[in-house]
Amino acid sequence: MKPCPICGKPASEASRPFCSERCRDVDLNRWLSGSYAIPAAESDEEEENAEGFAAPPEQGSTKR
Numbered sequence: 001m002k003p004c005p006i007c008g009k010p011a012s013e014a015s016r017p018f019c020s021e022r023c024r025d026v027d028l029n030r031w032l033s034g035s036y037a038i039p040a041a042e043s044d045e046e047e048e049n050a051e052g053f054a055a056p057p058e059q060g061s062t063k064r
Helices: 021-033 044-050
Strands: none
Touching: none
16 A cells, blocks of 8 residues: 555555545645646637737626
């Protein structure tokens, strides 16, 4: 069995892949607080805006 990803102790069957409820909670807190992030590629629109083009108008706005 792999070690706990938080503290490195042997994982317990009840809290797998963690060693305890505490390490499970530490991991959950890291996800919820944004410590863990999944990188995302910029969309074409974001790349155009980064190159100096004007951003498109917000949806629902009405210019007259």
